[in-house]
Amino acid sequence: MARRKKVYEGKAKILYEGPEPGTLVQYFKDDATAFNAEKRDVIDGKGVLNNRLSEFFMTGLTSVGVPTHFIKRINMREQLIRAVEIIPLEVVVRNVAAGSICSRLGIEEGTPMPRPIVEFYFKNDELGDPLVSEEHIIAFGWAAQQDLDDMVSLALRVNDFLSGLMLGVGIKLVDFKIEIGRIWDNEFMRLIIADEISPDSCRLWDIETNRKLDKDVFRRDLGDLADAYTEVARRLGVMPQGPSGVSKPTLIN
Ligand code: TMP
Secondary structure, X not given: OOOOOEEEEOXXXXXXXXXXXXXXXXXXXXXXXXXXXXXXXXXXXXXXXXXXXXXXXXXXXXXXXOOEOEEEEOOOOXXXXXOOEEOOEEEEEEEEOXXXXXXXXXXXXXXXXXXXXXXXXXXXXXXXXXXXXXXXXHHOOOOOHXXXXXXXXXXXXXXXXXXXHHHOOOEEEEEEEEEEEEEEEOOEEXXXXXXXXXXXXXXXXXXXXXXXXXXXXXXXXXXXXXXXXXXXXXXXXXXXXXOOOOOOOOOOO
């Protein structure tokens, strides 16, 4: 069989040409990076967990009418997606202060936001993905005002959906990042959710204990990252047997 053409390789995923025009295959690697790849490791099973979790969140969003790039899962590490033109912005929604908003504004971690805050970061590794304002986005042509309004509304719908889902399994959705892409249906342009939604791109805290169940476990050396992601998947009923796909032996009395 001819080798598939690699279209793009990022820090945690690879994109290959898809079987039909307008499609891509998204492959989830086990690589974990933080602080713009200054810290890196390989976490066994992370790619498998994120593939399944992203599938779960994206199909849930589709079912409530939020458009996403997800078409179908192909195997343990790959999913078929719609090719989009990625808007070069990371859209972050925050419900509780954590991470960069704390260091930037001196807010104590864990402080609830008066309302969900939507922020935009310019996707540029060389610059370290700087925070940008709507003024910058429009002035430099990264998105139009109408796109920005649509992006905020998509981000808040994702926030409502994910917050509710997480609350139902005892997890607080502290914040998350999404990426948004453009697709064309004839001459009409639409924005859809792209990339991934997984514990790599969210902050998830246990409601009772505030145990961190997201990539901060890796960023801050708080324990086993795959265990944390497996716990999220288990609570949501996604691959209850764990990322190995093989159930553990059970003791028969
Ligand atoms: P921050 O507090 O570091 O700005 O991160 C906000 C959210 O965005 C958090 O859930 C982690 C996520 N995020 C990414 O998915 N990719 C990134 O490169 C960064 C910096 C954050």
